[in-house]
Amino acid sequence: MHIAIIGNGIAGITAARFIRKLSDHEITVISAETDHFFSRTALMYIYMGHMRYQDTKPYEDWFWSKNRIQLRRARVEKVDFDHKNLHFDNGEPLRYDKLLLATGSQSNKFGWPGQDLQGVSGLYSYQDLENMEAFSKGLNRAVIVGGGLIGIEMAEMFHSRHIPVTLLVREKLYWDNVLPEEESAMVTRHIREHGFDLRLGEELQEIVDDGKGRACAVITKSGERIECGYVGLTAGVSPNVNFLKNSGLDIGRGIKVNDFLETNIPDVYAAGDCVELLNPKPGRRAIEAVWYTGRMAGETAAYNICGKRIPYNPGIWFNSAKFLDIEYQVYGDVPTSSRMPENYENLYWEHPDGKRSIRLLYDKNSGQILGFNLMGVRYRHEVCEKWLRNGTHIEDVLKNLSLANFDPEFYKEYEADVIALYNKQTGKNIQPQQRRELRRALQFLKGG
Numbered sequence: 001m002h003i004a005i006i007g008n009g010i011a012g013i014t015a016a017r018f019i020r021k022l023s024d025h026e027i028t029v030i031s032a033e034t035d036h037f038f039s040r041t042a043l044m045y046i047y048m049g050h051m052r053y054q055d056t057k058p059y060e061d062w063f064w065s066k067n068r069i070q071l072r073r074a075r076v077e078k079v080d081f082d083h084k085n086l087h088f089d090n091g092e093p094l095r096y097d098k099l100l101l102a103t104g105s106q107s108n109k110f111g112w113p114g115q116d117l118q119g120v121s122g123l124y125s126y127q128d129l130e131n132m133e134a135f136s137k138g139l140n141r142a143v144i145v146g147g148g149l150i151g152i153e154m155a156e157m158f159h160s161r162h163i164p165v166t167l168l169v170r171e172k173l174y175w176d177n178v179l180p181e182e183e184s185a186m187v188t189r190h191i192r193e194h195g196f197d198l199r200l201g202e203e204l205q206e207i208v209d210d211g212k213g214r215a216c217a218v219i220t221k222s223g224e225r226i227e228c229g230y231v232g233l234t235a236g237v238s239p240n241v242n243f244l245k246n247s248g249l250d251i252g253r254g255i256k257v258n259d260f261l262e263t264n265i266p267d268v269y270a271a272g273d274c275v276e277l278l279n280p281k282p283g284r285r286a287i288e289a290v291w292y293t294g295r296m297a298g299e300t301a302a303y304n305i306c307g308k309r310i311p312y313n314p315g316i317w318f319n320s321a322k323f324l325d326i327e328y329q330v331y332g333d334v335p336t337s338s339r340m341p342e343n344y345e346n347l348y349w350e351h352p353d354g355k356r357s358i359r360l361l362y363d364k365n366s367g368q369i370l371g372f373n374l375m376g377v378r379y380r381h382e383v384c385e386k387w388l389r390n391g392t393h394i395e396d397v398l399k400n401l402s403l404a405n406f407d408p409e410f411y412k413e414y415e416a417d418v419i420a421l422y423n424k425q426t427g428k429n430i431q432p433q434q435r436r437e438l439r440r441a442l443q444f445l446k447g448g
Helices: 010-022 040-047 126-134 148-159 181-193 291-305 381-390 394-399 415-426 435-447
Strands: 002-006 026-031 069-073 076-080 085-088 093-095 098-101 105-107 142-145 165-169 197-200 204-209 215-220 225-227 230-233 237-239 255-257 268-270 275-277 318-323 326-332 344-350 357-363 369-375
Touching: 002 010, 010 026, 010 069, 010 291, 040 126, 040 148, 098 291, 142 148, 148 165, 148 181, 148 230, 181 197, 181 318, 181 326, 181 344, 181 357, 181 369, 215 230, 255 268, 268 291, 318 381, 326 381, 344 415, 357 394, 369 381, 394 415
Parallel strands: 002 026, 002 098, 026 069, 098 268, 142 165, 142 230, 165 197, 255 275
Antiparallel strands: 076 085, 085 093, 105 237, 204 215, 215 225, 318 326, 326 369, 344 357, 357 369
C-alpha cells in the first residue's frame, strides 16, 4: 500500500515515522517548502544568528532513506480524490492508496491594498524567513501588523539587528484577546521598555507601493503615514486549504475531520494546523495551530491509517511561549478578563517588578482548580496537568504548590507569597506542606 503525505511539518513527519514503525507500507512525503523537515519554531533563531538552518533539522539527511521514507520536493496543485491521484505543478501525477493532508497554516491576509508587494510577508514558512533576510540589509524601519506570538517574534528578530520596529495592534493592550488584562498589561509594558514603537488601537489601511513594486510605507486607519522598508503581516494564521476547495472535500475554516482524523472522503485523513475538528474535546478548540497538537495528531493519524483505530485526544490545554524576556505558560482554562465566567474565582499575584505573575483560577463554588497562567515563572507540566485532571481543590493545590515549581536551583520561589495572598483574600490560614510531606505528594503525582 502506498501512503502519500502532503506536508513535511511536525504533523506529516510524525505520521510518516509512526507509519514506518507500525507497517512496511510505501511512504512518500511531499513538500514544496524545503527538502527536509526542520523545526518551524526555530526560524527566528536562524535570523538572529543563534542557529544555522542545518541545526534546526531534528534528523540527519540519511535518516529518510534508511527508514524508507521517500521525500519529494514538489507542489501539489490538485488532488483527484475519485482516482486517488495527486497532480503536481509540473503536470506529473502520483497515485496513492491512502492520503494524509498535513498542509499546515498560512499567514492571514485581509485584502489590504499592497499586501502582495515585495517586502511584505508573514512569519510561518522558510520562504518567509528568506524574504525577511533579503530585505533586511539597510532596512530603515519595519512595520508589523498584528499582535500575538508571531508578531512579537518578528519584532524581536528585527530588534536583534537594531532595526527600528513599529507594531500596529488593534486591541487596547497587547494580546488581550487571549491573555487576562493584568498579564496583557505586563506584556505591553515590557514591549515598550525594550524600545519598540507600539501603537495600540491602530490598524492597517494600506501598504504603499514605491512605484517599483516594493513596499515603502503604510497608511494607518487614523490616516498616519509611516515610512518603512518592510511590512510583516502577523494578524494570525489560518488553515492552508485553498487548493483543496471545490474538490469534494468537506471544508469549513479547515479540513473537517472526525475523532479518528478521517475526512468525508474514504482513505483520506488530515492532521495538524489544517484541520477543523468536528467534535473538539471540552476545553479545546476546533482549530489549534500549535506544535505539540500537530505532533499528537500525526501519531494518531498514523495509527488510524494503519488500521489501528484510536481517537485523537490532545488532553488538557497547555501552551508556552516567550515575550522577549518573559516566559509564558498556560495550563487549563484561562479566559480573557471580558470572557471570565461568573463561577470563576481568580487568585492573581504579581511581583513588584511587574515582570512575573502567577494566576490560579478555580471554581468559587466547588474550589476545583481550573487553570494556571504564569508569566516569568515556570511550573511543571505533569504536576499542573494532574491537578487539573483530578479536579484538585484550590487549597490542596496551594498546600503543595512548591511541587509545581520548575525554576532552576537558587531562583527565588514565590509560592509562599501566593498562599499569603489567598489567606488575605479568604480569611483562611492555609499553610504549605512540610518538605517530607511534599516529597510523598510528589511520589504520588509521579506514580498515580
